[in-house]
Amino acid sequence: MRQPTEVDPVRRSDFLESLSSFSKLHRAQRWEGTFGEFLENILPQNPAALARTSHEYIWDMLRWHGRAASPDASESVKARELFRRELFGIDEPLSRVVDYFKAAAAGSDVGRRLLLLLGPPSGGKSTLAILLKRGLEEYSRTDEGALYAIKGSPLHENPLNLIPSSLRAEFRDTYGIEITGELSPWARDFVEREFDGDFLRVPVERIFLSEASRVGIGTYAPHDPTTADIADLVGSVDLAKVAQIGDEGDPRAWSWSGAVYAASRGILEMIEILKVKREFLYLLLTMTQEKNVKVSRFPLIHLDETIVAHTNLAEFHKFLQEKENEALLDRMVIIKVPYALSYKDEARIYQKLVASAPAFRNVHLDPHVLNLAAVFAILTRLAKPEREGLDLPKKVRLYAGEAVEGVPETEAQRLRAEAPDEGMTGVSPRFVINAISNAITRSNVQSLTSMDLLLALKDAIENDARIDAKQKKVWIDHLVTARKEFYNRWVKEDVHRAMFASFEEEAQQLLEKYLDEVEAALDHRQVTDPITGETRPADERFLRSVEEKIKVSDSGKLSFRQEVVRKAMVAFKAGEKFKLSSHARMREAIEQYLFEERRDVLRLVTSTTRPDDEARQKISVVQQRLINEYGYDEHSAKEALSYVTTLLAQE
Numbered sequence: 239m240r241q242p243t244e245v246d247p248v249r250r251s252d253f254l255e256s257l258s259s260f261s262k263l264h265r266a267q268r269w270e271g272t273f274g275e276f277l278e279n280i281l282p283q284n285p286a287a288l289a290r291t292s293h294e295y296i297w298d299m300l301r302w303h304g305r306a307a308s309p310d311a312s313e314s315v316k317a318r319e320l321f322r323r324e325l326f327g328i329d330e331p332l333s334r335v336v337d338y339f340k341a342a343a344a345g346s347d348v349g350r351r352l353l354l355l356l357g358p359p360s361g362g363k364s365t366l367a368i369l370l371k372r373g374l375e376e377y378s379r380t381d382e383g384a385l386y387a388i389k390g391s392p393l394h395e396n397p398l399n400l401i402p403s404s405l406r407a408e409f410r411d412t413y414g415i416e417i418t419g420e421l422s423p424w425a426r427d428f429v430e431r432e433f434d435g436d437f438l439r440v441p442v443e444r445i446f447l448s449e450a451s452r453v454g455i456g457t458y459a460p461h462d463p464t465t466a467d468i469a470d471l472v473g474s475v476d477l478a479k480v481a482q483i484g485d486e487g488d489p490r491a492w493s494w495s496g497a498v499y500a501a502s503r504g505i506l507e508m509i510e511i512l513k514v515k516r517e518f519l520y521l522l523l524t525m526t527q528e529k530n531v532k533v534s535r536f537p538l539i540h541l542d543e544t545i546v547a548h549t550n551l552a553e554f555h556k557f558l559q560e561k562e563n564e565a566l567l568d569r570m571v572i573i574k575v576p577y578a579l580s581y582k583d584e585a586r587i588y589q590k591l592v593a594s595a596p597a598f599r600n601v602h603l604d605p606h607v608l609n610l611a612a613v614f615a616i617l618t619r620l621a622k623p624e625r626e627g628l629d630l631p632k633k634v635r636l637y638a639g640e641a642v643e644g645v646p647e648t649e650a651q652r653l654r655a656e657a658p659d660e661g662m663t664g665v666s667p668r669f670v671i672n673a674i675s676n677a678i679t680r681s682n683v684q685s686l687t688s689m690d691l692l693l694a695l696k697d698a699i700e701n702d703a704r705i706d707a708k709q710k711k712v713w714i715d716h717l718v719t720a721r722k723e724f725y726n727r728w729v730k731e732d733v734h735r736a737m738f739a740s741f742e743e744e745a746q747q748l749l750e751k752y753l754d755e756v757e758a759a760l761d762h763r764q765v766t767d768p769i770t771g772e773t774r775p776a777d778e779r780f781l782r783s784v785e786e787k788i789k790v791s792d793s794g795k796l797s798f799r800q801e802v803v804r805k806a807m808v809a810f811k812a813g814e815k816f817k818l819s820s821h822a823r824m825r826e827a828i829e830q831y832l833f834e835e836r837r838d839v840l841r842l843v844t845s846t847t848r849p850d851d852e853a854r855q856k857i858s859v860v861q862q863r864l865i866n867e868y869g870y871d872e873h874s875a876k877e878a879l880s881y882v883t884t885l886l887a888q889e
Contacts, residue, residue, distance in 0.1 A: 327578025
């Protein structure tokens with residue numbers, strides 16, 4: 239039985255405060271009255287907001303959510319705030335989505351194009367659409383997002399559509415807004431039958447967008463194309479009502495339950511859109527282009543809604559092969575949504591999935607499990623670089639924003655441009671999480687180490703019937719690369735630092751010593767011993783022992799030293815201290831130097847051949863420091879020490 243988790247009082251208090259703030263912000267004011275009262279009391283408050291199209295409304299919603307972003311952030315970054323906590327590593331596709339809504343809201347022809355999200359499974363397409371829908375639901379309950387509709391309309395029609403065409407020019411001159419919508423057959427019949435054409439008496443109410451209530455948000459998932467009925471989108475004659483009313487052409491006899499009516503005034507999500515019949519596509523694209531649909535027995539029905547569709551690569555490539563689809567493609571804005579290409583972003587995806595999975599709640603993951611899994615996933619998604627001296631591990635580091643010796647930071651952008659399809663194939667986040675979950679549930683483990691992860695992924699690859707033998711070998715090779723090129727370095731650094739009582743302090747002292755010796759060497763001056771007062775030349779042996787740790791050649795030492803001193807001077811002029819974090823390669827050199835100093839000690843204290851009390855005490859201290867400061871538990875700390883000892887024995 240799972241033990242109850244103790245709740246942090248501070249976090250509980252913070253959450254309750256957030257809940258209270260949310261409640262105050264979204265305490266929506268309900269309103270109901272006649273159209274005449276609406277014109278007199280509601281419309282004058284903000285005419286432009288009440289005439290917004292669906293694209294304008296979504297764009298305003300994105301900007302409203304963007305208030306939580308930094309005030310100094312660009313408009314694009316602010317508009318992406320809605321997605322920040324759920325989608326990672328796809329900033330460029332998100333920027334393109336934001337640009338689509340901005341352009342459509344401005345009245346450009348982009349607003350007459352269907353938005354199609356194209357990408358691999360589990361890449362974030364559905365999550366993006368869901369976030370848009372949830373964002374609209376929340377926004378509609380705020381003062382800024384207030385929406386009004388003709389009461390009872392299955393299309394949630396804007397009451398401004400009641401203004402007769404002959405009076406719209408005068409309305410525009412009075413209120414400064416344009417009315418583009420038309421009444422539906424249902425509304426026309428309603429006004430004539432119930433109010434004898436007196437539209438000022440028509441009831442109006444504030445509406446709140448809700449997918450569950452089918453108000454302003456609709457979702458369509460395709461059935462078998464051979465049995466799918468277009469009535470699911472646009473409705474059909476309701477025979478039971480025909481029997482009561484006696485006229486199939488009466489709007490009351492029509493079933494207005496189609497997905498396009500539910501989504502009116504808001505958003506319609508089309509799942510796997512390219513699996514539907516072509517007649518479905520033509521209807522949707524005509525609705526996007528012309529803002530109306532045509533069904534039997536009725537004139538054109540005006541509909542203002544945004545269609546966000548998504549599909550996978552296999553269906554898209556099949557669609558491209560059919561020449562008759564060219565006209566349909568021309569009416570779409572297609573945005574690729576690939577997998578993340580930074581292992582740090584990918585690890586954030588895993589962290590989100592792990593946090594929500596019951597199987598992980600009582601399981602300790604060592605500090606590198608998720609990053610290691612992410613490195614493997616990224617390796618499967620990348621194209622092999624053609625540039626000499628650049629391999630896949632270096633490319634992974636570049637894409638994660640890490641410094642790579644001999645490669646400029648701008649190289650990452652060039653590499654991305656050379657391989658635009660990177661991230662459209664490879665391992666999905668779901669594959670990785672499933673492998674980890676299976677490892678945990680199968681063995682009922684309470685502590686999952688990085689080596690356990692690698693074995694779980696290897697097992698998942700070998701037993702996946704969808705993967706051919708050649709692909710399996712490539713992916714298993716990627717597991718080996720992830721271990722050798724990334725995990726080995728990470729775990730050695732952890733153990734290395736855990737062996738120091740004060741690693742940062744010792745490393746900083748060594749950095750300052752290096753700077754002193756370098757400045758003396760460059761200036762050809764003597765160094766004064768602080769204790770004896772004696773002078774001596776710069777310690778060239780010490781300088782080279784540090785520099786050789788990062789393979790700085792004898793011929794390249796001068797330029798390297800000049801670069802370090804130059805960065806130190808920049809920090810000094812800015813009033814800052816030159817630290818290890820100021821120079822990535824210098825940090826690596828210092829860490830390796832200190833590690834070499836402790837190598838023999840590490841071999842001694844982790845020896846399995848009957849360690850004495852002093853050695854056991856040293857082992858215990860290192861293990862405890864790994865647990866207290868670096869995120870290990872007792873089991874993973876022991877394994878890390880054992881693994882690093884094995885690595886040292888092989889060197």
